Amino acid sequence: MSSEAISQQTGAPVVLSELSVGKKGRVVRFDLPPDQAGRLAEMGLTRGSVVELVRIAPLGDPIDIKVRGYHLSLRKREAAGVVIELL
């Protein structure tokens, strides 16, 4: 079972890089160096904000997310440090 499926059943947090296309989540916390977490927050990806995974680039990385009404692209490496709860 994918971690996303587990999360759906248990409510356990997943990371943004594992969200599937079209799904939404709410940011819980960051497992990232403070400068990176700070930057993501300033770009609107704050704790409590809602993100949607819009698409994954054809080569598998980076990802395109929608947050606060706009599209932002980041690599899976950093997205793996954004802990979310599924909505």
Place this chain on the structure above:
Amino acid sequence: MGSPVETADAVRHVAIAGNPNCGKTTLFNALTGMRQKTGNYPGVTVERKIGRFFGSHGEPMLLLDLPGSYSLQVRSLDEAVSRDVLLGRREDTPRPDVIVAVVDASNLERNLYLVAQLLDLQLPVVLALNMVDMAEQAGIHLDIKGLEEALGIPVIPMIASRGVGLIELRQALSCQPLPMPARKAPIPEAMEREAQALAQELKSAPEVAYSEALLLLTQHEQGLKEQADAATVQRVQAAQQRLRSQGIDPLSALVELRYEWIADICARYARKPEEAAYQLTLSDRLDAYLTHRIWGWLAFVGAMALMFFSIFTLAEYPMEWIEAGQEWVGELAKAWIPEGDLQSLVVDGIIAGVGGVLVFLPQILILFFFLGLLEDSGYMARAAFLMDRLMSSVGLHGKSFIPMLSSYACAIPGIMATRTIENPKDRLVTILVAPLMSCSARLPVYILMIALLLPQGTSWAKAGIMLSMYALGTATAFLMAWLFKRTLLKGETPMLLLELPPYRLPSLRNIVIRMVERAGIFVKRAGTVILALSVILWALLTYPKPADPEIPRGEALAQSYAGKMGHAIEPFIKPLGYDWKIGVGLIGSFAARELFVSTMGMIYNLDDEHAEEVDSVKEVMAKETHPDGSPVYTPLVCIGLMVFYVLAMQCISTVAVVRRETNSWKWPLFQIAYMTALAWIGAFLVVHIGRLFGFS
């Protein structure tokens, strides 16, 4: 831009600030028209755009277009310049009297975050609520009065691309006196107290001390140590510790509180349609194709091919005209100036040098036209999105791809295009490897050497060799990028944070203004260096004059400084199988690779007319022998020479542009050194490995 910008009589200094992609530059162009000037901030390669416009009573004002930034808590050079200007830290740019904060009305939430920070600066702020038409199309209901009330600053609804709202903006900027923001962005109370206390102890001017204190207080440890002295760091860290003990995380509390505040304002005064009524925008639907696994690549390859093809083919005609014009002016000069040193200096030195600069202009203009289209339409971000995976495998950013691709046509516009890369290290690596991509100036050399190598070869065989030279250059560029990212320019791989702005119809006006700007920068700055170096090279090839003016030009050249240098470097190029004559060719083509053909023609005593032709040069070269009677241009020497030209820098114009874009001689000199070393090693390996396998 051409017209001067008079600054002395400006009654107000106005700064335009805003996120990237919010229409800042469109507003700047709409206000200033042609009364603008682009240069660099002294000491950094960040573009500085200033212009002049008139308030509603006709009073002149100075307008400064700050580089786009998402936050005053800076992460890039561009953002640092914006912050420093706003805080009055730059000596070359006085602190503005008023800020025009430009926001994209269809993307208000994120855009307002920077505005919240601008409200802390204790400067009058006017909000230019741009692209209200796009917001309306997206079904967003804007309440201007409500926004003014909530933010405490004048709000001007605008469509800058059509000039809507300009009159109202001018009126707001002509206000006497300019109102200070009526509100402050929210801040946790304990944090404000700490910021006020810290502000007292900073040595900054009183009007910026609070902003400075707040920026330090919300900074992480690493950033703090880079910005402040040890005593201040200690003070700030103690304050941060006190906040943490009250349950306030100084790094995230302020950002979160402000986004909450903004979300609340937007929910009231910029209402979005209900989820049910929400439809996919045109932009979203376009993206489904343009970033698609199959269609996305087709569109990408198509766009790149079109751009590349245009640079190659369309530029050819104006380049021919420029060359013809250069010849015509040269003839004219010959007719007016009596034969002698002066004539030679003017014709072969100055006119040839100026021609050598101008001949690149068509390619630069065409490339910047396409880059402008890609950037303004929003496609550039998608290209970076598609290519990022590939480029990140060598440690680069998706945005490095287009400059590298452009370098196939000519490294000069390619290097000038690296300005879109925010990270300075990534940008430098891209600049360093871009000239390894085989540019069009290498073609004559390849054609000559392939003709020597395969006099009877089929077109397929010739094309095959040509293609492998392009492949060699490309592979080496990626390899060197990988190497530089791991050694010389090591550092944390910066995170990718790429906004994918909605697709928009590009504005021809913006694109043309930028094209002319770039062309002007190239001609003015790079042109002077190229001209100077061309004259020096001319002198090396001409002096000292032979005692007997009747001797063949090959021998005259042999006695010149360049000839002597050819002899001097012979020991170094002998291991590559070259004699001193090839050495002269290498020196003669240091200015520009394609000069190799005519320099070789000269050294083999061909007359002017024949020295330019590949076929006649090829014939004399094919007959050339060493003193022992063995041929000079063996297959291995030919391949080795080609490899040398794939890898060597050999282009004064590129050197001049790199010098300008990196703001120092250090990097262009390093680039010459490493590429020459690569070229030597490459040619050496070809000749010696070839001999091991029994080739000659």
